[in-house]
Amino acid sequence: MPRDATPRRYLMCAPTHFRVTYSINPWMDPSKPVDLRLARTQWEDLRDRYRSLGHTVEELTPLPGLPDMVFAANGATVIDGRVLGAMFAHRERHAEAAAHREWFRSHGYGEFHEPAHVNEGEGDFAVTASFVLAGTGFRSSPLAHDEAQEFFGRPVIGLHLVDPRYYHLDTALCVLDDAADEIMYYPDAFSPGSRSVLARLFPDALIARKPDAAALGLNAVGDGLHVLLPQGATGLFGPLRDRGFEPVPMDLSELLKGGGSVKCCTQELRGA
Numbered sequence: 001m002p003r004d005a006t007p008r009r010y011l012m013c014a015p016t017h018f019r020v021t022y023s024i025n026p027w028m029d030p031s032k033p034v035d036l037r038l039a040r041t042q043w044e045d046l047r048d049r050y051r052s053l054g055h056t057v058e059e060l061t062p063l064p065g066l067p068d069m070v071f072a073a074n075g076a077t078v079i080d081g082r083v084l085g086a087m088f089a090h091r092e093r094h095a096e097a098a099a100h101r102e103w104f105r106s107h108g109y110g111e112f113h114e115p116a117h118v119n120e121g122e123g124d125f126a127v128t129a130s131f132v133l134a135g136t137g138f139r140s141s142p143l144a145h146d147e148a149q150e151f152f153g154r155p156v157i158g159l160h161l162v163d164p165r166y167y168h169l170d171t172a173l174c175v176l177d178d179a180a181d182e183i184m185y186y187p188d189a190f191s192p193g194s195r196s197v198l199a200r201l202f203p204d205a206l207i208a209r210k211p212d213a214a215a216l217g218l219n220a221v222g223d224g225l226h227v228l229l230p231q232g233a234t235g236l237f238g239p240l241r242d243r244g245f246e247p248v249p250m251d252l253s254e255l256l257k258g259g260g261s262v263k264c265c266t267q268e269l270r271g272a
């Protein structure tokens with residue numbers, strides 16, 4: 001099938017204050033050193049790669065004391081230019097929500113919905129042509145799924161995550177083509193019921209295997225043609241090519257120490 005990239009707008013936040021000083025997911029080990037300069041270079045490579053592929057990258061100003069702010073995907077969900085703000089599950093990240101809100105206010109986004117329930121933005125919300133897929137189990141509340149459905153007016157499909165290593169939906173599932181309903185995911189990260197729902201809605205999905213999921217290979221970003229993904233997920237390259245996608249391996253080893261990779265660093269600003 002011939003594939004086409006469409007230009008995207010992304011919001012990213014430089015890892016200026018990135019550290020692993022606490023542990024709120026199994027990937028985070030505060031005793032392991034982080035190479036901050038390398039983190040910065042790797043992050044810039046990702047940003048510049050988006051730009052060289054023709055995408056626009058906006059930058060959110062990083063704030064001291066918020067070491068996870070580099071994971072910009074968690075700060076909001078934007079569909080049709082309308083913004084659902086985030087409410088973080090952990091105290092350590094609470095203040096990030098306001099920084100995102102401020103960014104949207106000062107960039108002309110008129111419609112910002114202040115959330116009533118915990119949701120970690122695109123960490124747990126994924127947008128396909130027909131649905132908003134929504135994770136729960138570790139971070140976002142199922143009540144936030146209803147809230148998103150009401151606000152966006154799109155059918156929201158709740159999915160239960162059961163493995164703490166895959167604590168956000170975007171660590172276990174990736175939308176490859178949002179003009180269609182094309183996804184890849186790691187079934188073992190989901191409850192049996194959610195696995196059945198995924199199999200029913202996405203019978204042609206690319207099914208990821210354990211080593212690729214463990215390399216955080218599902219934490220990827222697709223533009224319709226290119227799929228930027230963690231370089232360790234080598235088992236996904238062939239299957240992606242077979243489907244007409246172009247895998248773009250990225251090295252984000254330092255950010256992996258915080259439990260995030262390509263997608264976590266990238267919030268998509270979907271226009272009206």
Ligand code: ARG
Nearest residue numbers: 025071073123168258260264
């Ligand atoms: N340390 C961050 C946390 O545990 C990582 C967030 C990764 N972001 C993501 N979209 N999965 O909250």
